[in-house]
Amino acid sequence: MNLLNNRNINLLIIQNLNTVFMEFTSIPIKNSTREELKKLQSIYKIKSLDELLKVLIIDSKIKNLDKFSEAFKEQLKEKNLTLEDIVESGEEIRKEIFKEKND
Numbered sequence: 001m002n003l004l005n006n007r008n009i010n011l012l013i014i015q016n017l018n019t020v021f022m023e024f025t026s027i028p029i030k031n032s033t034r035e036e037l038k039k040l041q042s043i044y045k046i047k048s049l050d051e052l053l054k055v056l057i058i059d060s061k062i063k064n065l066d067k068f069s070e071a072f073k074e075q076l077k078e079k080n081l082t083l084e085d086i087v088e089s090g091e092e093i094r095k096e097i098f099k100e101k102n103d
Helices: 003-018 031-043 049-077 083-102
Strands: none
Touching: 031 049
16 A cells, blocks of 8 residues: 555545544654654645644554555465465355354
């Protein structure tokens, strides 16, 4: 999944979240960190630092999911399995469970 392709989706989610009542807090950060965030805010054309942080959090979660997916694919490859193999074996297991419950 390309993170840049998901940016518009992320912004739509954040815009919808803005309609919900939110509590605010402050967190201490270095001025240099704040300046870097402001640069990103300008690059991504995001109105507030809060929205920027939400986008960065979502991007981080997507990146972690992508890493997990790649690792999973690699493990399948090492075991000479495909995703279809797993789906088929799961189907066989579900059939056995269904048969046991209905006998």
